[in-house]
Amino acid sequence: MAVDRVPACTVEQVGPGGCAKGYEHAPTPTGLRDAGGAPRRGDFILTHGDEWTSRLIRFGQNIRFRGERAKYTYWNHTALVVDEEGAIVEALGTGVAQRSIHDYDPTQYTVVRIKASDEDRAEAAAFACASVGAKYGSVSIVSIAISLITGGTFAFAIDGQLICSGLVARALERTTAIFKHDPARIMPAELAEFFAVEPPPPGTPKGRPPERAR
Numbered sequence: 001m002a003v004d005r006v007p008a009c010t011v012e013q014v015g016p017g018g019c020a021k022g023y024e025h026a027p028t029p030t031g032l033r034d035a036g037g038a039p040r041r042g043d044f045i046l047t048h049g050d051e052w053t054s055r056l057i058r059f060g061q062n063i064r065f066r067g068e069r070a071k072y073t074y075w076n077h078t079a080l081v082v083d084e085e086g087a088i089v090e091a092l093g094t095g096v097a098q099r100s101i102h103d104y105d106p107t108q109y110t111v112v113r114i115k116a117s118d119e120d121r122a123e124a125a126a127f128a129c130a131s132v133g134a135k136y137g138s139v140s141i142v143s144i145a146i147s148l149i150t151g152g153t154f155a156f157a158i159d160g161q162l163i164c165s166g167l168v169a170r171a172l173e174r175t176t177a178i179f180k181h182d183p184a185r186i187m188p189a190e191l192a193e194f195f196a197v198e199p200p201p202p203g204t205p206k207g208r209p210p211e212r213a214r
Helices: 052-064 067-074 118-130 138-150 164-172 188-194
Strands: 009-014 023-025 032-034 044-047 077-081 087-092 095-100 109-114
Touching: 044 164, 044 188, 052 067, 052 164, 052 188, 067 188, 077 118, 077 164, 077 188, 087 164, 118 164, 164 188
Parallel strands: none
Antiparallel strands: 009 109, 023 032, 044 077, 044 109, 077 087, 087 095
16 A cells, blocks of 8 residues: 655744745845755745636645645645745746745745755756746646546546646655655645644734736
8 A cells, every 4th residue: 555755844834924034135036045044945835826726726625625634725835945045936827937935925835844865855956947837737637626526536637737736746756755646636735734734823814825927
């Protein structure tokens, strides 16, 4: 039977208007630089999106995650950190793009700092960066929605297309993470559950999602 293998991690909650520990604003392409202790490549963030894809993910997660597991549906988007100056790679409705964690300043986000070797971190970041320009996995989203509604296990997708959490999960497979399910179909709530990430206290504002990537 397939089993999960979960790397150790630490979690940091960042409220709207805040910035993850270790960054300072600087005239760099990302608007940030590492002042010591910033998230490293291979770490990832859980956050909130408002594109149709994120709304559909939220709908699907609410079907699957009930009871005690419902807390993991707090997030509906995720992105991988690919360098120490705050560059991230994420799959959006417009495709896979590289942006800055600084773009999420108006939004609540949760930093998950994993335990991984430098070599594994480099491999995770390289996979994500190589995926920039790939199309969004709209077909995968439809497949996930159908399986959630029907309870079936049949899946379909288009090779080379990625959803946000599938991108992050596939990158994390380059570390010591092992997922019992197909990582390409993992949702943000499943990543949160996999790493046992607790949401911030009730009433914490989510802020507003960043401007749409072009």
